[in-house]
Amino acid sequence: MAKKGRVFSGARPTGRQHLGNYLGAIKNYVKLQDDYECVYCIVDVHALTTVETTRDLIQNTYEMAVDWLAAGIRPGDSIVFVQSHVPQVMELHTYLSMVTPLGKLTDLPTFKEKVRDQPDNVNYGLLGYPVLMTADIVLYKSDVVPVGVDQAPHLEFARETVRSFNYRYNTKALIEPQMKNTEIPKVLGIDGVQKMGKSLNNHIELAATPEETRQRVMQMVTDPQRMKRTDPGNPDVCNVFSMHKVFSSAEEVQMINSECRTAGIGCVDCKKRFAENLNKHLEPFRARREEIASKPDTVWDVLHEGGKRARALADETMKEVREAMQLPA
Numbered sequence: 001m002a003k004k005g006r007v008f009s010g011a012r013p014t015g016r017q018h019l020g021n022y023l024g025a026i027k028n029y030v031k032l033q034d035d036y037e038c039v040y041c042i043v044d045v046h047a048l049t050t051v052e053t054t055r056d057l058i059q060n061t062y063e064m065a066v067d068w069l070a071a072g073i074r075p076g077d078s079i080v081f082v083q084s085h086v087p088q089v090m091e092l093h094t095y096l097s098m099v100t101p102l103g104k105l106t107d108l109p110t111f112k113e114k115v116r117d118q119p120d121n122v123n124y125g126l127l128g129y130p131v132l133m134t135a136d137i138v139l140y141k142s143d144v145v146p147v148g149v150d151q152a153p154h155l156e157f158a159r160e161t162v163r164s165f166n167y168r169y170n171t172k173a174l175i176e177p178q179m180k181n182t183e184i185p186k187v188l189g190i191d192g193v194q195k196m197g198k199s200l201n202n203h204i205e206l207a208a209t210p211e212e213t214r215q216r217v218m219q220m221v222t223d224p225q226r227m228k229r230t231d232p233g234n235p236d237v238c239n240v241f242s243m244h245k246v247f248s249s250a251e252e253v254q255m256i257n258s259e260c261r262t263a264g265i266g267c268v269d270c271k272k273r274f275a276e277n278l279n280k281h282l283e284p285f286r287a288r289r290e291e292i293a294s295k296p297d298t299v300w301d302v303l304h305e306g307g308k309r310a311r312a313l314a315d316e317t318m319k320e321v322r323e324a325m326q327l328p329a
């Protein structure tokens with residue numbers, strides 16, 4: 001079947017993925033493969049703007065790739081690779097930086113946030129992050145980039161940068177990417193308050209054992225107003241209930257919805273049911289993961305093969321870019 005175009009998305013190598021990554025990104029990555037030619041990049045260079053040490057970079061890249069593949073990203077169809085394996089992206093970043101007004105970068109909310117987060121490490125790479133992200137997208141002539149609201153300013157920046165470059169060099173070498181507004185759910189952590197994330201240690205790892213998963217689920221905070229088993233609860237404010245809506249059957253969701261409100265079911269039972277359904281859902285993923293992880297070399301082979309395909313695309317784009325800029329051949 002003819003594809004609708006090329007999708008690009010990148011994620012920093014954060015190691016083993018959690019439920020937030022799964023529902024907020026990976027599930028969508030897998031689905032997009034049906035309609036688009038997909039380019040999925042593990043952006044290790046971007047990671048360098050914030051990490052204190054590169055000690056875990058290789059392992060984190062590997063673990064994330066295993067999770068992606070186990071979740072259903074198909075390396076035969078999609079290009080799955082590591083950002084630094086395509087050095088052309090650094091070259092394009094430099095050229096794009098010349099058509100980027102400094103003020104635009106300093107004005108971006110994400111940059112201001114990072115300055116607040118790491119005042120002792122406001123490095124140049126941090127400022128140039130959106131330029132590198134633009135290079136990532138346009139190097140592979142991507143048509144579509146799935147983004148959530150928080151990434152929208154970056155994509156708008158990428159589009160403007162493409163227009164500036166094409167205008168400045170009177171070329172059509174770079175494609176202005178379309179924003180595909182993706183409804184990215186904000187998955188809350190087991191604390192029920194903050195966004196699920198590794199740094200807060202409020203996450204549930206996809207690759208955890210069923211028993212570890214059960215223990216994490218049993219720690220989940222439910223409706224804070226429900227103090228005793230006999231108190232009626234409010235599923236509308238309960239994170240466990242939102243998870244049931246994703247992982248449990250419609251009948252069970254309906255049953256919990258009414259039984260919680262009348263104290264017919266307690267939080268402990270409700271969580272046990274969720275843990276069971278989640279484990280059932282993750283069973284095929286875990287089996288595939290184990291199989292993939294038993295042959296670590298094949299994972300690196302996938303990434304290297306993806307890198308080769310990505311470099312071939314990059315070479316074509318860079319040839320056009322250099323010609324348009326009238327750089328000496």
Ligand code: ADP
Nearest residue numbers: 011012014020021024025185186187195196197
């Ligand atoms: P990055 O800096 O590359 O976004 P993250 O590990 O923070 O790295 O996130 C990777 C992907 O997973 C992103 O698309 C992000 O939106 C998604 N994600 C991470 N945590 C959550 C969460 N708690 N809820 C929804 N989506 C999430």
